[in-house]
Amino acid sequence: MSVTTASARPAIVLLSGGLDSATCLAIAKGEGQTPIYTMAFDYGQRHRHELTASKILAERYAVKEHRVVTIDLRVFGGSALTSDSAVPKDRNEAEMNAAVPITYVPARNTIFLSYALAWAEVLNVDDVYIGVNALDYSGYPDCRPEYIEAFEKMARLGTTRTGFTLRAPLQHQTKAQIIRRGTLLGVPYGLTHSCYDPPANGVACGHCDSCLLRKKGFAEAGVPDPTQYAT
């Protein structure tokens, strides 16, 4: 008896090393996408541990190729994630959702997805996974569903990949739902890294927006949080 996997298609997964992208990778694998390629970006982010986490996750999932693209986003300035301004701490949800936060990196997802699109064209891959999330999204405009849809349309028109599909399986899920789903898929969350402002020893700060959303997500999911927080 043979099992035909209708969805045995290659895919590229954007793998930042955070909780969402790791879950995305597990979902792509669970959906039968094969082979899987992963892409991470070195854009001078102060949370360098993300890149290490990304590499470790790619190895754990035995992806076909993990590629780190170096981007000099520092030239664009203006964001706490790549400059020396202070990362906001201990904000409540109203504050997080009030406006585009200073941790916003200009057009970040657009630049990342453009590189993924170029790689997709070289590899003859149509499916690109991105772990964006429209609910617990900290107010970034490039995480909204209408943006994802517009990028997909642009990509189909601008390349030879007329069947290009941008998959954002976490789009409408809360952080707690993502964690529950990932836990069922066996995602090793202890290997993921989300903190925007980790202390020198590589643990998570526990107070930036990303840490607060992560803590809340685990608490609401009723799943033990394997993250080591500084305080």
Add this chain to the structure above:
Amino acid sequence: MSVTTASARPAIVLLSGGLDSATCLAIAKGEGQTPIYTMAFDYGQRHRHELTASKILAERYAVKEHRVVTIDLRVFGGSALTSDSAVPKDRNEAEMNAAVPITYVPARNTIFLSYALAWAEVLNVDDVYIGVNALDYSGYPDCRPEYIEAFEKMARLGTTRTGFTLRAPLQHQTKAQIIRRGTLLGVPYGLTHSCYDPPANGVACGHCDSCLLRKKGFAEAGVPDPTQYAT
């Protein structure tokens, strides 16, 4: 008496150093955009003289800032413009238009425009000029009007620049029309560089698609071609 310039808005012009982008810069200036910023990309292209031409043109037009973004597109391979494959020579128009040519760089305009978008966000600029051309375009999918429109829409949704406008003033013009328009605006075409495969001495090869379209354009426009061709 004071003259109010309604269109005195800042703009970013993508300035490759070729004929089209130089004309675009002159058009932006002629439309009263001020100040003007220019952006060029170093992506390992074998036609390096373009970058020199771009810098010289930016100086000639006294732009506020000229920025060269380094992109490692060589990692994507697969294109004659960035690899060691031979650039096609002496092709007729039917051959040029038959299919996506091997000089196509995967998702090139999408990556370029993504960086321009990021810079636009930092500078608070809404207008980005790109010299794409849907007629004499050598078959690149990311030169088509529907692509330009889709990018603009995506950009508005994905950033804080909800009024982002992608200006492609050469979109529906032939090379001859572009050259006539630029000549009226005083574009120093002798400083521009289009060749895909220039010999070591920096003149144009005279036989690649870009040289052939350029020669034909000057001939049809009835404007003397200031370009130095090798043969």
